[in-house]
Amino acid sequence: MAKTLEKTRKQIAKKRNGNIDALHGKSRDSKRLHRAQVRDDRLEKIAETRRKRDKPLLARAAFFQEAVQENGNKALELEAVQAKINEFVHQYDEEYEEVKKTRRAGRPASAREDLLKMKISALEREHRDGFYLPDLTVEANVQLLSRFEGSWSYLTSVAWVKLSAAGNVKPSSFPPQGL
Template sequence: MVSNRLNKVHKQITKKKGKSPNLHENSRDTQRLQRAAGRDDKINRLGKVREKQNRTYLLRIKSFQQFTTEHSSTLSIPEIQAMIEDYLGRDDEELAKLKADRRPGRPPMTRQTLLEQNQVVEQGEYASGFWVPDLEDEANLRKLKEWNGQWANLATLKFARISKEGFKRDSSFPPKGMS
């Protein structure tokens, strides 16, 4: 995909040189095109990294959106905790299957190791406060049901951290540390 900035540079060069410019290998115009392409690649690369980092939170919020489809009223902390525990147990069947399929004495598969590490991280987060949409607020519950799955549209939602002991703290978007 060619970016807008790269198009602008290319357009400026063709305006100056003509329809089919023959550019020297180390000319100023070639260097301008290379810098524009480099900027474009950097922006695309950083965007992909950011998408990958945000994917876990998007999947989490989508699953809570699916959990709340049958609820029309706000939820209590124990109900939210039950949803969190259901969410945390989503990979248990696959993990058990991977453990059962492994021959004795063999090292675990990479997928099994990744799932176990993910579970440890999420259990640790749940002990200190699991980042979820605030489901005790009626307006927020309605916004969550209407959410279209885009990261940018999450800014309108309120979030909270629910701990294993049942404590609730307001949180911010995007999640940073223990906010």
């Protein structure tokens, strides 16, 4: 959380012996307060955009962390990793079918149905071309992933790979480029 406004308000109050309410509308101090407020709003908007953009990768890491913990924090075989990827790719299928069933015949698809369809197709395309995930076949990496607490910065220490549906494994870096 940005604190520019709080600091500016405190400095102005100190200068005016605690009376910040008696500012003229176009004074330097009121303009300074306004600039600080605008800056705080802008920084909060940028931070919210970043959190929204990073949320899918954090959810992906949490999903595979849960898969590792189910396995007793041991490395997974390639077939088990492929099964977990398949489970992740098809996580929205039930919801999509339910939304599709509730739609009356002859009506256009709802926004939610279109969104789910796009998510499913994007995940299937990514799975076919190379699914981006933490490397679950290396024991040291699995131990790192098991200690993941939900922060973006921790994921940089975990090794990531792209695993295609054919079984090709390519090392990758974090954060991903073009995902």
